[in-house]
Amino acid sequence: xxxxxxxxxFFIGGTVVFAAIFLGLTIDTLSNGLPRNTHPEKIDDQVxxxxxxxxxxxxxxxxxxxxEGAYYAPELTRVYSRKGPAYIRTVLTAPExxxxxxxxxxxYDFTDEEVEALIAFFKWMDEAYLNGFPPKxxxxxxx
Amino acid sequence: MKYKxxxxxxxxxxxxxxxxxxxxxxxxxxxxxHMGYDGLHEWIPFNAATATHKNLLVxxxxxxxxxxAYFIIPDEADTELWSESLAKLQFWSWAIVGxxxxxxxxxxxxxxxxxxxxxRPLDYLVALNVVLFLVIILMTLLKxxxxxxxxxxxxxxxxxxxxxxxxxxxxxxxxAVDSFFRWWVVHLWVEGVWELIMGGILAYLLIRxxxxxxxxxxxxxxxxxxxxxxxxxxxxxxxxxxxxGPKYWLLIGGIFSAMEPLAFLGMTxxxxxxxxxxxxxxxxxxxxxWTLNTAILSFLGAGLLGLAHTLPQVxxxxxxxxxxxxxxxxxxxxAYGSLVFAVIAYAMPLMTGRKIYDNFIGxxxxxxxxxxxxxxxxxxxxxxxxxxxxERLAGYEFMEVxxxxxxxxxxxxxxxxxxxxxILLFMWNFLLYGAPSDEAIxxxxxxxxxxxx
Numbered sequence: 389x390x391x392x393x394x395x396x397x398f399f400i401g402g403t404v405v406f407a408a409i410f411l412g413l414t415i416d417t418l419s420n421g422l423p424r425n426t427h428p429e430k431i432d433d434q435v436x437x438x439x440x441x442x443x444x445x446x447x448x449x450x451x452x453x454x455x456e457g458a459y460y461a462p463e464l465t466r467v468y469s470r471k472g473p474a475y476i477r478t479v480l481t482a483p484e485x486x487x488x489x490x491x492x493x494x495x496y497d498f499t500d501e502e503v504e505a506l507i508a509f510f511k512w513m514d515e516a517y518l519n520g521f522p523p524k525x526x527x528x529x530x531x
Numbered sequence: 532m533k534y535k536x537x538x539x540x541x542x543x544x545x546x547x548x549x550x551x552x553x554x555x556x557x558x559x560x561x562x563x564x565h566m567g568y569d570g571l572h573e574w575i576p577f578n579a580a581t582a583t584h585k586n587l588l589v590x591x592x593x594x595x596x597x598x599x600a601y602f603i604i605p606d607e608a609d610t611e612l613w614s615e616s617l618a619k620l621q622f623w624s625w626a627i628v629g630x631x632x633x634x635x636x637x638x639x640x641x642x643x644x645x646x647x648x649x650x651r652p653l654d655y656l657v658a659l660n661v662v663l664f665l666v667i668i669l670m671t672l673l674k675x676x677x678x679x680x681x682x683x684x685x686x687x688x689x690x691x692x693x694x695x696x697x698x699x700x701x702x703x704x705x706x707a708v709d710s711f712f713r714w715w716v717v718h719l720w721v722e723g724v725w726e727l728i729m730g731g732i733l734a735y736l737l738i739r740x741x742x743x744x745x746x747x748x749x750x751x752x753x754x755x756x757x758x759x760x761x762x763x764x765x766x767x768x769x770x771x772x773x774x775x776g777p778k779y780w781l782l783i784g785g786i787f788s789a790m791e792p793l794a795f796l797g798m799t800x801x802x803x804x805x806x807x808x809x810x811x812x813x814x815x816x817x818x819x820x821w822t823l824n825t826a827i828l829s830f831l832g833a834g835l836l837g838l839a840h841t842l843p844q845v846x847x848x849x850x851x852x853x854x855x856x857x858x859x860x861x862x863x864x865x866a867y868g869s870l871v872f873a874v875i876a877y878a879m880p881l882m883t884g885r886k887i888y889d890n891f892i893g894x895x896x897x898x899x900x901x902x903x904x905x906x907x908x909x910x911x912x913x914x915x916x917x918x919x920x921x922e923r924l925a926g927y928e929f930m931e932v933x934x935x936x937x938x939x940x941x942x943x944x945x946x947x948x949x950x951x952x953x954i955l956l957f958m959w960n961f962l963l964y965g966a967p968s969d970e971a972i973x974x975x976x977x978x979x980x981x982x983x984x
């Protein structure tokens with residue numbers, strides 16, 4: 389029968405071993421995987437400003453990016469290639485705030501520089517490789 | 532209640548209840564917005580409502596944990612709190628910082644990272660506050676007459692939760708790196724160290740409520756928290772599938788996430804088995820119901836519904852959809868919300884001397900809250916599955932799909948109304964208990980209802 393001491397050893401031993409494996413994989417992810425997939429060399433001042441604005445206005449509070457955020461507004465990981473920079477510019481500079489199908493986006497008074505920075509941020513995101521996310525739709529009605 | 536200073540817990544429990552009510556209110560604002568009624572947009576835009584809803588959740592649950600610790604640790608360590616006045620100071624500073632953060636969201640003061648929206652200057656104040664809390668708890672434990680496994684598991688859960696907040700306070704220019712470490716906080720909290728806290732509190736409640744021998748309960752406590760870390764640490768990988776990480780996370784995250792329900796199943800089997808083995812003589816049935824509810828619903832919400840979309844092949848389509856909201860609501864309610872309710876239901880009669888153990892309001896609160904939350908989960912599931920089918924599989928535009936799934940939010944609002952009724956009834960009971968009183972102090976502690984070995 390399992391004793392309390394053995395149970396304690398299982399807990400501490402298991403935790404230490406799996407935490408060590410997790411730390412090893414973290415180091416590899418930070419030094420190999422993430423740089424290969426997300427091109428940190430392309431994060432220039434413009435992309436940094438775009439990212440700053442993304443956080444500052446809590447865009448994740450409505451949208452998702454890399455599938456993370458809230459589910460009230462569209463996924464934006466591939467918005468740059470899906471909609472193009474001109475469309476994004478129109479959305480961000482709508483005089484009364486963007487109002488898609490009766491919903492309201494917050495009206496932001498972005499400067500031209502800020503709008504271009506957000507577009508640059510979306511372009512950087514668009515070029516990241518995310519193991520096939522977002523998936524391509526494949527379901528078609530049968531003939 | 533054995534010690535006068537345990538009464539500090541009441542402040543945290545009351546604060547927790549107020550925040551929960553606010554959280555539910557913001558949930559309604561968001562659900563109506565999803566249905567197309569966002570009349571409050573000018574004052575409370577959706578991104579402010581969601582930040583408020585999520586952060587109120589985190590703060591009310593942690594307030595519940597802090598209250599639980601202030602009640603349990605003196606009892607377990609067999610001593611007064613190290614400093615009751617510092618504990619009160621910690622409460623007021625915690626409440627003020629929490630309220631400033633929530634108010635700030637309405638003025639656009641965000642950090643913009645899901646679950647960690649609190650701005651950086653406030654992060655430092657939170658950290659300072661939590662250090663004070665931990666000093667009080669650790670000093671109490673160290674000066675105590677005894678040091679139990681239950682108390683140490685609970686305390687270590689709190690210490691690790693504080694340490695894991697730190698990676699979330701570092702700024703990374705690369706959003707993908709930022710996301711990587713954000714999950715160190717969020718995942719390793721809710722599917723890691725918070726389960727230590729949960730295990731510690733559950734063990735305490737089971738020891739008290741079932742009369743089963745402490746040695747037996749604490750032995751299984753080690754096994755369960757061991758299983759939690761064994762699966763949960765590498766289970767973090769399910770957040771790294773599609774956020775810029777290498778491919779091996781699909782395999783590692785997939786395997787270890789599939790094992791995560793085992794830890795929850797262990798928790799369920801543990802609580803149910805202890806209940807069956809126990810003597811069933813403790814009069815506080817409400818506390819027992821909420822304790823067993825925690826063990827069972829955490830398995831359903833966190834374990835099974837988590838497993839429903841952590842397989843990488845499934846998650847490719849469900850990632851970033853309302854399917855996550857389905858899992859999230861039942862998981863947080865089952866594992867942590869219900870746990871805080873269990874502690875409150877157990878501690879309040881002991882702190883106030885009013886023996887509300889099995890009344891009609893309490894029973895009605897239990898059933899309506901749970902049935903309401905199961906209904907909400909079903910509504911999110913229907914909306915999520917429809918969203919995945921139409922948007923991710925068939926390729927319709929997000930906003931087209933949003934229109935189609937609006938009726939599911941009507942169902943959500945109906946179920947949420949039932950849930951809120953349960954919450955209000957629980958709060959009514961909370962008021963019926965009245966304020967804590969020194970007259971409720973029992974120098975010998977609560978009588979033990981026959982120890983079973």
